[in-house]
Amino acid sequence: GAVVSQHPSRVICKSGTSVKIECRSLDFQATTMFWYRQFPKKSLMLMATSNEGSKATYEQGVEKDKFLINHASLTLSTLTVTSAHPEDSSFYICSARRTQHDEQYFGPGTRLTVT
Amino acid sequence: LAKTTQPISMDSYEGQEVNITCSHNNIATNDYITWYQQFPSQGPRFIIQGYKTKVTNEVASLFIPADRKSSTLSLPRVSLSDTAVYYCLVGDEPSDMRFGAGTRLTVKP
Numbered sequence: 001g002a003v004v005s006q007h008p009s010r011v012i013c014k015s016g017t018s019v020k021i022e023c024r025s026l027d028f029q030a031t032t033m034f035w036y037r038q039f040p041k042k043s044l045m046l047m048a049t050s051n052e053g054s055k056a057t058y059e060q061g062v063e064k065d066k067f068l069i070n071h072a073s074l075t076l077s078t079l080t081v082t083s084a085h086p087e088d089s090s091f092y093i094c095s096a097r098r099t100q101h102d103e104q105y106f107g108p109g110t111r112l113t114v115t
Numbered sequence: 116l117a118k119t120t121q122p123i124s125m126d127s128y129e130g131q132e133v134n135i136t137c138s139h140n141n142i143a144t145n146d147y148i149t150w151y152q153q154f155p156s157q158g159p160r161f162i163i164q165g166y167k168t169k170v171t172n173e174v175a176s177l178f179i180p181a182d183r184k185s186s187t188l189s190l191p192r193v194s195l196s197d198t199a200v201y202y203c204l205v206g207d208e209p210s211d212m213r214f215g216a217g218t219r220l221t222v223k224p
Contacts, residue, residue, distance in 0.1 A: 004158075006158075032209075034209055034210070036214075043202070043214040043215060043216050043217055044159070044202075044214040045214070046209075046210065046213070046214075049209070049210045057210070091156065093158045093159075095158070095209065097209065100208070103149070103161055103164060104161075104209045105161070106151075106158035106159045106160065106161075107158050108157055108158050109156065109157060109158045111156065
């Protein structure tokens with residue numbers, strides 16, 4: 001099956017710093033990748049949709065200047081949390097799909113803790 | 116965007132069949148119904164997807180009535196490792212799908 005990886009699996013950073021999370025499709029080319037955020041005991045919330053080579057589409061309420069998404073290749077998307085604050089601490093999950101009507105394959109998630 | 120409603124939690128015992136029902140009254144003509152399983156601190160895992168009637172794979176069955184306003188995920192003979200949160204999503208595109216609260220299934224010995 002299709003495999004999606006994320007790196008790092010967990011990261012701790014200081015308030016005010018930026019942190020980058022990578023999402024890779026290991027054995028397929030992903031035309032579209034999605035980024036989600038999940039707080040403890042809560043459901044996944046879609047943050048943004050990114051298509052390879054174009055700007056990401058952000059969901060309402062998600063600050064695009066704070067959560068920078070780059071999808072420069074068909075196998076890699078990155079999410080950079082800029083000027084992180086403790087309230088940004090969360091579980092960040094990406095997913096990827098090959099074509100428009102393909103299912104989405106989820107990564108294992110990245111636990112971000114901002115101190 | 117189609118809204119989904121599921122029971123918040125369910126308990127079962129090993130070896131039993133578990134049926135989780137999801138309501139999606141405003142499902143659109145082009146929408147598919149997809150179920151995911153999520154373990155703590157892991158990304159969701161695809162279980163099954165369907166459009167109408169019945170779909171079966173090696174892990175589950177999905178029953179969808181003719182009006183498509185609900186669907187039932189059936190897990191045969193659950194084991195302790197099936198303890199997880201199960202999400203029902205409805206939509207044509209992932210960007211149209213919204214994760215609801217899910218159903219927290221607890222399988223007891």
